[in-house]
Amino acid sequence: MSPSNTQLPPRAKAGSKPQSKVPQKKKKKSPFKTFLKFMLIVIILVVLAVVGYGVSVYMKAENTVLETGNDNPVAPEASAKVKPLTMLLLGSDYRPKTGTHLTDVMMVAALNPDTKSATVISIPRDTLIELDGYVPSKANSYYPKFLSQEKNSGLVATDEMKTMFSKYMDVPIDYATVINFQGFSDVVDSLDGVNVNINMDMCYIDNADGTNINLKQGPAKLQGEDALGYVRYRKSSSGCKPRTKESDDFSRNQRQNEVLHSLIDRMQTLGGVTRLGSVLDAVADNMETDLENAQLRNVIATYWNISKENVKFMPVTGTWRSPYVYVDNGELDKAKQALKDEIAGKSVEAVDGADTTNP
Template identity: 40%
Template sequence: MTALKPGRRKWRLALLIASSTLGTLVLILGIFAGFLVYKADHTISKIAAPAAPATTASASPSASLPEVTASGSEAPDDSERPITFLLAGIDNREGSGGTLNTDVLMLAALNPKTHAASLLSLPRDLQVKPETISTHKANYYYAYFYNQDKESAMASTKQMYSDLLHFPIDHMVMINFDGLRKLVDALGGVTVDVDMDMRYRDDADGTDIDLKQGVQTLDGDQTLDFVRYRKSNEGTQQSSDIARNARQQQVLSQIADKLATFQGITQWYNVLDIVGDNVKTDIPENLLRDWMSDYKAMKPDQIQMLPLETHWDSPYIYANEDSLREALNTLRTEAELPPSEMADLPDVIGTYETPDEEASNESAP
């Protein structure tokens, strides 16, 4: 047998080492990718609605809702149909007292065909007047239903707002504020245009908002301050609802864009951990899997935040009736629903009318 020359022996050894290293790396990546798929399934199982019983229909109000479209008909097997949501943010941070009040509440309509979404932010202090429940602020009702029956709380909250606002809601999604903070940190921060100096302190829950006006990259804590800022006790001006809506749009758009560019499996690993620990929804597992596997197709290219004119009359915020009707009908259009007159809107939501211009002119001196 002919002995290998020294140069060829070194080359063969290097090739064997490289092949062994590459094979080990492929094996590790394969194991990790498999674990990531398992982790994604585990995350979906944690946040999705529990499977409905196979034999009998549930008596819970949510039993039929995931099976119905926004128009009220049976949901077709169509990945491009519009989807409507009630999005809620709960503050369970240390020092918040463990409240279940929904400090952020949004109605959303997503149209995969047009790659567009419209969102309406409902002020947390908006007066809400359900027929069978006492009048309270908008952020009260999820906690109310949860204390009655935590299993049906999302379904009951969703159904109540569907009925009151004449806007059929397919799904509800809840995120803990701490989850938003962690998600932004996992994404490396968000770059936004801070529209004003923001200063607010609250020693009771540890809030210490201190942001300066201008374009900057915010970490998770700062982003949470940015989207929550409403008033100041340290000399800066208070925020209007329209300004808060614009800030929320900036953050949501940044998060959606960054998730769409994720390529590294380690990035998704961190995100899945955060989502699993901080998000709850009544969306069925099979739908969540479909949406996650086709995230780029589901992600809207345009997100429209709908303005809502309001005024404060302690202890409630009241919505301009015409402004609220217009916003709700814009959501209905995005969801491919016909316009609604919503004649009983003032009976269920605290509203005020736009002053009649002719009447104002006649009464002027």
């Protein structure tokens, strides 16, 4: 996803000043909530397959996903087997054609080994962050700024993000994982595509980032780039003749769920199992994490059979006044408390009736 992509709400220039907080109608839940649920469930499926389909496949996992961590030791008392962990999950818009690193998905997850449960809080990408020591800006703009400063500051961008979000969410964050959207296309390709039923023609052309969505109504098997366009489509561009209808958040969520279900079906077939190695490669090539290798093994051993009913997704919503989202402080406070309750082993329900059982 490119900063210039008009499929998304406009992004302010770096350093622009926040505008006055004028009450607006409630912003719709972000379509990225479902999108990252998709990414997380794909990874969970990979882990399930690793555990369930033999030593040779597990060795393949060790040579791909597990190499994304580091070899630092993990103290027994810090093991994910006994200690609740918190993790910052970032979905970067990076693709080779764009080279950008805006974090259009930002989630803070807390996992508890005693209850075998997790709480995942999603933050809208355009959230105005106002914290002492930081220039007020959109939440998704900080990671690329920290990346550009790494060479001179000597500070790792993911460490800087952990520090900032620890302050913002009022909980210490142990680890950070960055997944880029190229991984979406690669995972779809590794499973030889997804079967969908396109409910209308879709056309969008953006020469700046190479986006070329041209999908026709009807049943179709989509490969990676087309599947990415299918779940991203918002509206038609001027280069499309004829123009196609716009798509709202609800329709995008339905398409993302449709793709998710198709991927699950393919993963559960024998063909999906035999392609597990390429799925793991797709994840490994598009993911960075500061989890130690030993800790990643601890996480797999502890949470490989986590029930999706025990994974609670809580989106923080707000009001939109271009170019910012002003989050609802009441929801943000509930989200902070939910993370603390998860760490403490207390049960908590998702806010605003968010669906915690269906992808």
